[in-house]
Each structure stands twice: as C-alpha cells, then as structure tokens.
Amino acid sequence: MMKHILGYRCTLCGAELPYDERMTCPHCGEKGILDIVFDYNYIKKSFGRAALAKDRTNSMWRYAPLMPLEPRDFSPFLRVGWTPLYTANRLSAELGLKTLYLKDDGLNPTASLKDRASGVAVAKAVELGYDTIACSSTGNAASSCAGNAARMGLKTVIFVPQRAPEGKVAQLMIFGAKVVSVKGDYKATFELSKAAIEKYGWYNRNAGINPILTEGKKTVALEIAEQLNWEPTDWVAVSVGDGCTIGGVYNGFHDLYALGMIERVPKILGVQSTGCCPFVDAAREHRPLVPAAENTLADSIAVGVPRNPVKAMRAVSASNGAWIAVPDEEILAAMRLAGAKEGVFGEPAGVTALAGVRRALQEGIIKSGETVTAISTGSGLKDVKNALRAAGTPKLCEPDLAALDKSGIL
Secondary structure: OOOOEEEEEEOOOOOEEOOOOOOEOOOOHHHOEEEEEEOHHHHHOOOOHHHHHHOOOOOHHHHHHHOOOOOOOOOOOOOOOOOOEEEOHHHHHHHOOOEEEEEEHHHOOOOEOHHHHHHHHHHHHHHHOOOEEEEEOOOHHHHHHHHHHHHOOOEEEEEEEOOOOHHHHHHHHHOOOEEEEEOOOHHHHHHHHHHHHHHHOOEEOOOOOOOHHHHHHOHHHHHHHHHOOOOOOOEEEEEOOOOHHHHHHHHHHHHHHHOOOOOOOOEEEEEEEOOEOHHHHHHHHOOOOOOOOOOOOOHHHOOOOOOOHHHHHHHHHHOOOEEEEEOHHHHHHHHHHHHHHHOOOEOHHHHHHHHHHHHHHHOOOOOOOOEEEEEEOEEHHHHHHHHHHHHOOOOOOOOOHHHHHHHOOO
C-alpha cells in the first residue's frame, strides 16, 4: 500500500476499503464511485509551498505527491499542465467584474484539460504492467488518452460516438489508436467500451468509473492556486459533462485546504448547456439526476447520463457554489469574446464556463465586486466547424487596393 494513501471511501455507502486495483465499490456496484483518501499528515512531511517554490518541474508532475502513483521519474511522459492563467482585463471590463482570470488548458499536449486525467491513467497503466488502455469519449478524453499512451508505448482502443468532431477523430488516428465509431449516443458508446474492456482485460481509462482520473484533473485547481500565490479567486467556473472535471477541481482545492496551503475553498460554478443539463435540472428541482437529451453543439459536455454524479454535486454544494445552464447561442458568443478580447481560442465546451460566468453575473449569482477564474478546457481547433459558426467566414476581395476600399471589410 502507498504510504500517502489511506484507502478508498465509497461515495454512496461510505464503506472504507483498502487501496488496490478495484475501481468501484463491491457493495454498490458500478454506481459506487470511489474517493481516494489521502494521508495529509504524511504528505505534509515533504510537500508544501516551500517544496513547490524550489521545484522546476513546470508540469502537473510537480504535484505527484498528491497523485495515486508510486514515486518515479515522470520526465519520459508528455509535459502536461502548467498552462497559462491570464488576467482577462478587457473581459473583466466587458462583463463588469472586479477581476477575471482565464485558465487556458487548451494548451496542453493534445489541446484539452483531459490530458491531466490521461497522463495519470497512463502512468498507472505503466505502473501496473498493462500494454493496452481503453476508454469511451465524446472526443477529448479519447485523443488525450491516445496521445499520452503513444508517448509511453501503450496501445489504445478508443470508442467514440459517431457524432464526434473530425478534428478529434483525426487526432486519434494520428496517435495510432484503434478507433471504434459507435452508431449511437454517449451512453451506448460507454456501454460498448465497458463490455469490451471487461472481455479483453484492458486498462480502463473511463473517468466515470476509474477514481484516479479525478486525481489527475484536480491538478488544474492546484495550479490555479499556486499561480495566484495561494489566494484563489472567489469563484472558479467549470463546464460540466460527466462530472469528473468539476469533481476534480473541488478535490484539488480541498487537498490544499486540508494541507493548510490555502485559507478557503473557492465557490465553484458548474456550467452546462441548456441542451444537455442533467445536473442543473436536478439541482433546481432538488431531485436525483435523470437521463437528459444530448442536444448541444458543445460535444465534450454532451453527456445525458453522467457517470460521476456524487462528486460533481458535492463540488458545488460543499463549496457553497451554484449550478447554471446557458443556451448554445451564448456559448458561441463566449467563443467570440474569449478570442477577440483575450486571444484565447476555446472550443464550445471549453468556453461554456465563461458563458456561465456572464449569465451568473446577469442573474446576480456572482457579484460585480467578486473575483472569478474561468477554466477553458479545450482548444477551438478541436471544433473548427463551430468556430466558424461563431465567428463567420471571411469576405473575398479582388487583389486590388480600390476593391479593398469598396469591399466593406475594413
């Protein structure tokens, strides 16, 4: 057993379990998602602000003492993390906020935040001696899994819905993955991947099942806190699909608070599209989640049956945060805003958090005197079709200065 880990705790029944290769609770079955329980007293002995100040590992691997991994040299892996946190001065003024920061995780190796989860999953697969890793995904988790696995010589089998954008599928093919394009929605894709993983014995990278994935995603919160000199903003906004990312963001801030490295956990704003918002509907109606339609252009968060509901709901409730949904038109507007005002090119799901901040300000959930960090989870190059839908296409002009003057372009 790893010295810095005490074991597992089931998010449903609360059972305490030893830390091993299991992925769900034996009492609750597949829905019994597990939390990893860290020994903060042990971790404090060698990890903290002073240790990080001396660390020149400009990647998420600087936080390895807070990951469920054996100590090793992580330099052979892709350099995931330590993405820029921009002060969004023009957007702050545009929205009427005191201060807004944009965390651009589209600049990770395969252009999404999912690299954080996949990096840890690949490290664990290598640690356990697997030669193949598999997952289902709407696109980003798939490409990040394939890219990180390729770097370490692992084979990948990836299941994606037929609607997955071409840019993400192209990444998969370039990274050498065996790609299964499933005739159906994300739920059907997940079920096929689950059955295949069980049959063939591959390492399971599915974030809704594997508890270590949340621990990779939490590194975005660790970075935000460190980049803000351990004084996180009042709010942190996150786009939500399966629930693993927002769960990880809360876990990261909770870890830092438990270690005494920050004085408070920021309020977390969970943002979904109105075309697919099972978490928002459940929160507003004070009821459990029910399956929802996947009717949004933000494909990365088009998850009608989230697999990580408890961690996601806890992230908002435990941080005294809020849930909000925005229509696709506001997501497209946020793509234009982030690009034109701050030079950050986010895919639809990537800027959904920013659209949520704008809407939350209008509804009085976020106050103008508060500070906010919005996480942009993926690059706009992942979905050029919707980028052009948001920005429009250029006008043609004859190669003549007089024609340029008459064109109305300038």
